[in-house]
Amino acid sequence: MAISSSLPVVVHPPVRSISLPTREHPSSIQVEALLNHLKSCQFSLVSTPVRFAAETIQTGLVGLADLYTCLEEFITQQALLPNGHGNVVLVEEALDGSITLLDTCNIAREILLTMNEHVQRLQSALRRKGRDSSIETSIHAYISYRKNAKKEIIKCLAALKRMDRSNINSSSPLLDLDHQPSMVAKILRETSTITISIFRALLEFLSVPATKTKAGGWSMISKLMPIRSSSSSEKEKKIGNLVGGLDFALYSLVGNLQSTDTRAEVEMAQRMLETFSLTSEGIVGGLDCMFRCLVQHRVSLLNILTQ
Template sequence: MVANFRRSLSFSTTPSPPPPSSSAAVKKIHFRSTSLPTRSHPIHFQLKYHLNQLKSQWAISDPTSGSLDLGRILDALTRIRTILECLDDLLDLAPSRDSLRRHPEWIEKVLEDFLVLVDVYGTFQMQISTLKQCNVAAQLATRRKDGLRTSVCVKGLKKTGREVFKLMPFLHGIREHDPSGYNVTESGRDTDPDLDVGGVIRGVVEAIVMISEAVFGGISGSFETRKSSWTIMGLKKSKREKGIGELENGIWSLRNYYEDEVMKKKMMKEMEECIDGIESGSERVFRGLINTRVSLLNVLTQ
């Protein structure tokens, strides 16, 4: 039977790569699985590990804490990409495909969720591109000491932040409806493997929504100047969202609240690096979402 196994997989016991700022070398120990995939397959454990780590880091939010940390956001986007890659590997296993094929209607509903996420991240990529353009124009205006042009750029950044916030209701819609019918929290105690695979997939969707809400809210909140109460697509914003420090400092410097030119350039540079980092991380998530949706489609069609 082992000879018919389609491929062997190599896994690292190191759960996730060290953060970019870490210079310490991490020794990786690999082991190879040649057994038939089961519920205890290493891919399954690796996927659940990343999900548990991500949820433990983000599920509890301190309302009294300051701005969101860029490094934390980039780490979360990287972990989401890793989770999607693990899910692709899980969906590539024959037992997983067989389990999911017994629930075609459920798979159709999950595919709808992933389609919404793909659309949301596709739109988000366009908004991030607009942010970059506004930021470049703002830096040029500040070097030329063109206050009028700088003011226009600030308005452009704020407008883009509001456009990003318009993506939030789509995420809330995914959160509010659960098409699975599976109890994710109890799936580990259930003997039915269908429940386990379905629960993991729902856990992945929930994690993506949770991180996306934090990122989108952080961007829109960074450009708000005062408490506001307004409604977009049925979603009321009654208070200022927690912003991202580098974006808040950048917009603050553009409003000429800080006259130190050296510090202003530093803040603008950090804002540029922040936008670039989020763009890169979200693009990888976007591509991962597309790949995962293709894998889910293959479950139904192959």
């Protein structure tokens, strides 16, 4: 499944940068720069080949963490004093959305950590050159977890879609850039939209479906993955998304376990498992940082509301 096909288009052609009033706090310049950088990251998710999506997502998470860190200084020092109904509405909207973003961030992190636990078990089994049945069992456990995790991913995607629709249809009257609270409203909504987009890309990256078989079980794998029809390197050229590519490698391996020579399939599976392990480690690190930023963002909004 190509990530680009379902990502929300959150910028309006022709592309324009976010330009904040020059009289505003100097931190607005940094916020503007970070927002524009993250918009370029969104375009990369659409235009970059899916095999590089993981790197782009990781870059996006790092950029988001920087943005939220800068945003804290901006909104607390500059604009969100609760001196009117409009400001209260703005903070409440941001608070509502923060729950969805926190839940999504945490669920994505837990899914990645659990997937990586399965990957480590598979790596251990392959290093020990365990029995075919133990390898098959480990692969089956990994794929089964991925199918279960997809149910959680679908729920998260639906929640993000509702949040995005709410941002677009918001009736809050804070869009006049001649007034500072209106400028902050725009920044918060831009930040929310970009965060939703990158989280959606991550979830879709994780939900690439495993190869399906009509008969179920592993009996059809050998039919789906020809035993000696191509080399490991040729198969790897067909791999797009990393998660889907790992499925491909594992199915190819289990489909050839009865062969007298599975070196090519084992090598491909080991490479894909190692790549996934390293990639997931980087993404989990980004999600850890994002979770802390989102918690702090929510605390700041609550503090502003109770001032």
